[in-house]
Amino acid sequence: MVQEPWAELGETISAIRSALLSALEEGEGEAVRFTAGPVELEFGVEVRKDAGARAKVFVLPWTVEANGSAGVAQTHRVKLTLQPVDGRGEDLRISGDSDRRPL
Structure with a gap:
């Protein structure tokens, strides 16, 4: 593992x-x-699109997939309050x- x-x-x-x-x-x-x-949690996530027009986003336990035509990466912050x-x-x-x- x-x-x-x-x-x-x-x-x-x-x-x-x-x-x-x-x-x-x-x-x-x-x-x-x-x-x-309140308990505040903040996470950094990275979104990448490759030259093959596929994009995948791994945000903690969730996965989102999309098609596109760029070759970039962006960093985002996710904040939760419990x-x-x-x-x-x-x-x-x-x-x-x-x-x-x-x-």
Whole structure:
């Protein structure tokens, strides 16, 4: 299996979900809690058209194919905003504790 230098959207969101769940579990029962605000993700993607009049775009897990007649490449940015919520659809609340004061 080839290891790609990029992650698909589903893998990225799963990693973020896992980190938020870990923070949620670590802070269970703590007096200080936080509401998780929007999570913003931004990705760079490249669109290429070859001289053979074919174009292919790989944007995270989606693929789009088209025909054309140019030989150019353009870089685009894709930005997503996610709002973490719990099983009831309410804002996710995260808390934690520390043995020492922050610097």
